[in-house]
Amino acid sequence: MSFLNKLNPRQSVIGILICIALMAVLPFVAHALGGTTWVRIIDMALLYIMLALGLNIVVGFAGLLDLGYIAFYAVGAYAAGMLASGHLTDNFAMIQQAFPDGMHFSYWLIIPVGALLAAIAGIMLGTPILKLRGDYLALVTLGFGEIIRIFMNNLGKDGFNLTNGPRGINGIESVSLAGHPLNRPLMIGDIQLNKEFLYYYLFLILVILSVIVCYRLQDSRLGRAWMALREDDIAAKAMGINVRNVKLAAFALGATFGGVAGTMFGAFQGFISPESFSFMESIVILTMVVLGGMGHIPGVILGAILLTLLPEFLRFTVEPLQQMVFGQLLIDTSILRQLILGLCMVLIMIFRPRGLWPRSEGGKKKVDDDSSQPAATATPSN
Amino acid sequence: MSALDLLFQQLINGLIKGSLYAMIALGYTMVYGILGIINFAHGEVFMIGAMVAMTMTTYLLTVGVSPVLALVCAILVAMMASMAVSLMVERFAYRPLRHAPRLAPLITAIGMSFILQALAMLVWGREHLTFPEVLPSTRINLFNNVGITQREIIIVIVSFVMMGGLFFLVNRTKLGRAMRATSENVNVTALMGVNPNRVIAATFMIGAALAAVAGTLFATNYGSKVHFYMGFIPGMKAFIAAVLGGIGNIPGALVGGLVLGLVESLGAGYISAEYEDVFAFVVLVVVLIFRPSGLLGQRVADRA
Numbered sequence: 001m002s003f004l005n006k007l008n009p010r011q012s013v014i015g016i017l018i019c020i021a022l023m024a025v026l027p028f029v030a031h032a033l034g035g036t037t038w039v040r041i042i043d044m045a046l047l048y049i050m051l052a053l054g055l056n057i058v059v060g061f062a063g064l065l066d067l068g069y070i071a072f073y074a075v076g077a078y079a080a081g082m083l084a085s086g087h088l089t090d091n092f093a094m095i096q097q098a099f100p101d102g103m104h105f106s107y108w109l110i111i112p113v114g115a116l117l118a119a120i121a122g123i124m125l126g127t128p129i130l131k132l133r134g135d136y137l138a139l140v141t142l143g144f145g146e147i148i149r150i151f152m153n154n155l156g157k158d159g160f161n162l163t164n165g166p167r168g169i170n171g172i173e174s175v176s177l178a179g180h181p182l183n184r185p186l187m188i189g190d191i192q193l194n195k196e197f198l199y200y201y202l203f204l205i206l207v208i209l210s211v212i213v214c215y216r217l218q219d220s221r222l223g224r225a226w227m228a229l230r231e232d233d234i235a236a237k238a239m240g241i242n243v244r245n246v247k248l249a250a251f252a253l254g255a256t257f258g259g260v261a262g263t264m265f266g267a268f269q270g271f272i273s274p275e276s277f278s279f280m281e282s283i284v285i286l287t288m289v290v291l292g293g294m295g296h297i298p299g300v301i302l303g304a305i306l307l308t309l310l311p312e313f314l315r316f317t318v319e320p321l322q323q324m325v326f327g328q329l330l331i332d333t334s335i336l337r338q339l340i341l342g343l344c345m346v347l348i349m350i351f352r353p354r355g356l357w358p359r360s361e362g363g364k365k366k367v368d369d370d371s372s373q374p375a376a377t378a379t380p381s382n
Numbered sequence: 383m384s385a386l387d388l389l390f391q392q393l394i395n396g397l398i399k400g401s402l403y404a405m406i407a408l409g410y411t412m413v414y415g416i417l418g419i420i421n422f423a424h425g426e427v428f429m430i431g432a433m434v435a436m437t438m439t440t441y442l443l444t445v446g447v448s449p450v451l452a453l454v455c456a457i458l459v460a461m462m463a464s465m466a467v468s469l470m471v472e473r474f475a476y477r478p479l480r481h482a483p484r485l486a487p488l489i490t491a492i493g494m495s496f497i498l499q500a501l502a503m504l505v506w507g508r509e510h511l512t513f514p515e516v517l518p519s520t521r522i523n524l525f526n527n528v529g530i531t532q533r534e535i536i537i538v539i540v541s542f543v544m545m546g547g548l549f550f551l552v553n554r555t556k557l558g559r560a561m562r563a564t565s566e567n568v569n570v571t572a573l574m575g576v577n578p579n580r581v582i583a584a585t586f587m588i589g590a591a592l593a594a595v596a597g598t599l600f601a602t603n604y605g606s607k608v609h610f611y612m613g614f615i616p617g618m619k620a621f622i623a624a625v626l627g628g629i630g631n632i633p634g635a636l637v638g639g640l641v642l643g644l645v646e647s648l649g650a651g652y653i654s655a656e657y658e659d660v661f662a663f664v665v666l667v668v669v670l671i672f673r674p675s676g677l678l679g680q681r682v683a684d685r686a
Contacts, residue, residue: 065485067492128667134484135420136670139621143663146618154656279614283492290489331504339500345493349486350478 027200039196043268045308046203047261052288052304053210053297054257059286060295061223062250063230065138067282068125068145072118072255074152074277076262079114080107081169081272082162091161107175111263118259119252121148126251130244145282152274168273175202175267183270199268206264210257214297217253226250230295280338287341291348293355302357307344311337390528392651393644398534398603400643401541405596406620407627407635408548409589415565415630416585419484422491423471424593425617426498427464429610431594432601433506435460436513436608449516453602460594467498468590469583477579495613502610511608513601537599544595545636548588552632561585565630615659619646622666628679637677 030038051073058066082088083105089096095103129140156165163169174183174195182198217223225246228236237243266272284307292303314333322329348355406428413421435456442452475490517533524530552558563571564581572578600616601608619642627638642662649661669676 063485065488128671131674132670135488136625136674138488139420139618139625140663140667140670142618143666147660147663150657150660283496286489286492335500335503335508338496338503342493342496342498342500345496346475346490349482349490349493353482353486 023204024201027197031197036194036196039200041308041312043196043199043203045305046200046207047265047268048285048288048308049207049301049304050203050210050257050261050264051285052292052300053207053214054254054261055285056254056289056295056297056300057214057217057226057257058250058254059289060293060300061218061226061230062247063226064247064250065134065141065286066251066254067138067142067279067286068148069141069254069258069285070277070279070282071125071145071148072121072258073262073265073281074148074274075118075121075255076114076259076264077266077272077276078152078163078169078262079117079259080110080263080266081172083110083113084173084267085169085171087164087169087171104173107263107267111260114263115256115259118255118262121259122251122253122255123248125255126248130247142279142282145277145279149274149277149279152277163274166274168271168275169266170271172266172270172272174270175199175264177202182267199264203264206260211297211301218297222246222249227295284341287345291344291356293358296355296357296359299355299357299359303355306356307341310340314340384526387527388651389648390524392647394528394530394534395651396644396647397640398530398537398643399647400623400640401538402596402600402639403616403620403623403643404636404639405541405544405592406616407623407639408545408632409593410621410624411627411629411632411635412561412585412589414624415632416561416568416582417476417480419476419487420491420621421471421476421586421589422488422617423475423494423498424468424589424620425613425615426495426502427468427471427590427613428593428597428600428617428620429502429613430467430498430597431460431464431590432513432597432608432612433502433511433610434463435594435598436511436601437506439514439516443514443516449514453516453598457595457598460598461591464590464594464597465587468586468593471498472583472586477582499610499613506610508610510606513605513608515605517602533603537603540595540599544592548592549632551588557581557584619662622662625666626669626676628676631676631678634676634678641677 027039027042030042051069054072055066055069058064058069083103084107086102089099089102125141125144129137132140152163153166155162156167174181176182177198180186182202183195185192185194186198187193225236225241228239228241229243229246233243236246265276285304288303288307289300290303291307292301293299311333314336318331318336319329319333322331352358406424409424409427410421413419413424435453438456438459439452442455443449447455471491471494475494476487479487479490517536519531519533521529521531522535550558552561560571560576560581561584563574563576564578568578571581596616597613601612620639623638623642624635625638626642627634627636642665645665646658646661650658653661673679
């Protein structure tokens with residue numbers, strides 16, 4: 001992490017230790033301030049950070065606009081839903097025979113399976129649209145997201161009930177660590193750590209891992225190839241970058257993050273349905289990346305935190321304010337949220353196109369981002 | 383119903399749907415032809431048109447105006463509302479970004495469509511509303527069991543008249559010539575004394591007017607589908623129709639709309655109605671892979 005390089009080793013070790021200590025006590029502070037709900041919100045924020053980091057690989061690093069990213073989250077969640085609940089054994093006699101005691105796969109297996117399935121989905125999406133750029137690519141990814149949702153909704157018919165349709169899959173087992181299922185409270189001395197706390201630490205570890213992976217990817221040969229592709233794909237090709245493989249790697253790796261986050265979502269909620277994976281969610285994650293700063297990891301994390309907290313913030317400030325001023329709720333919080341999301345996207349793109357916390361060019365000569373890409377001249381080229 | 387009846391019935395359904403798609407697709411294709419961007423908020427312009435028309439019609443019917451007159455007035459008001467909305471979208475979301483990287487206007491467009499949806503929710507709520515019955519829904523039997531309602535005939539006729547008007551406008555009027563010139567080369571056109579900002583604004587408004595008519599006709603035919611999210615799927619489909627016909631190409635949008643409508647109806651009739659929305663996206667992917675310039679397109683879609 002670049003900002004640590006500026007400190008001497010001893011300072012940076014102390015810095016990291018302080019960070020870890022702060023993050024370890026964060027849920028307790030949140031619990032003291034606002035009860036379990038707040039810890040839950042922080043858990044969701046961590047999941048969104050993972051998703052935003054994954055989408056950042058595709059949009060921020062490789063410059064490929066993906067409007068259907070939630071599909072990979074869905075693939076991961078449904079992998080968990082099918083492998084860690086009684087749904088498949090209840091509906092398919094063959095599977096019932098193979099697993100007479102029900103399917104109780106460990107999450108050590110389910111997470112890689114979910115990640116792998118999501119990566120395969122990413123490659124499936126990426127392959128037909130390698131040659132497309134910009135807006136066409138965006139449209140096809142959007143279509144992909146919708147298609148996945150339509151399938152989840154419709155593969156729930158009697159006779160071939162794979163996803164249980166709009167009703168969703170219930171009773172997904174929790175993650176067990178060292179024999180302890182995380183949905184049961186854990187007693188350490190006098191302190192009772194309930195489900196939200198335990199998942200907080202699990203998600204925190206996953207987020208830290210994701211951040212490290214993202215930084216390593218960014219500085220790797222592949223990461224530099226993505227950035228070259230983002231700035232100018234023809235030049236990148238001329239420099240000997242295999243554009244096809246590099247693009248597919250971006251889709252597959254981005255999808256992997258979504259898949260892992262999806263399995264965790266399934267395990268955490270215990271229930272999934274197609275409703276959680278709407279187009280709106282894809283856009284929310286995209287807004288996180290855009291708001292924070294495309295291609296800048298701390299910025300993306302900031303964006304994810306801000307936008308996860310936004311609805312809660314509105315609920316605690318704007319709702320009472322409206323009650324006070326008008327005596328009733330004039331604007332529903334979810335509508336206000338959507339309005340603010342839309343405004344965020346428009347205003348950021350117009351006034352701060354590189355996001356709230358953009359990447360610095362790190363000692364390199366400052367290059368104007370806009371001039372490095374061919375400006376959208378008003379004439380279609382022939 | 384015999385196999386042949388099913389085929390003809392689906393062809394008729396496809397024609398109705400297709401003419402609506404074509405009208406919306408024209409808005410996408412004209413904006414793309416001139417600015418080279420996808421106007422993502424166009425589906426929302428369609429939605430606003432339908433919503434305004436619904437409110438107007440309901441109001442005029444309660445006042446006691448005759449249904450057809452009410453609908454005509456409502457369409458006119460809806461056109462104006464949609465044009466105003468579209469003009470605002472152009473002014474605030476696209477004009478400041480005309481020289482920005484290509485990703486930027488796309489993201490603001492999605493933002494604008496979110497804002498418009500939220501505003502529609504504020505005004506009309508989030509429930510499904512019903513468009514009052516204004517057009518006669520008497521069914522005319524053509525042969526055997528194949529039929530078409532009077533309303534559907536009106537929809538097809540109105541869409542073709544509107545599209546004919548557009549072709550006249552683009553090919554025979556001064557504004558149309560300015561639009562065609564701007565889409566060839568904006569800088570040279572400006573040198574010839576045409577104000578590109580006005581031409582672009584006019585393009586957005588013409589597209590919006592067509593979308594408002596399409597929205598109203600859509601709402602009269604699929605009465606209970608009027609809600610804040612109604613523009614999303616038809617908007618997507620119309621965009622696909624525009625790509626299918628060759629984006630930037632005005633006759634292409636008409637052909638693309640009709641072909642897409644037929645593909646969808648036949649797919650729904652013969653394969654599965656639940657996967658209706660999937661067919662359109664499959665068409666999009668297939669077209670982009672094998673013929674990215676579209677059915678009637680001349681230029682290669684290298685900018686996409």
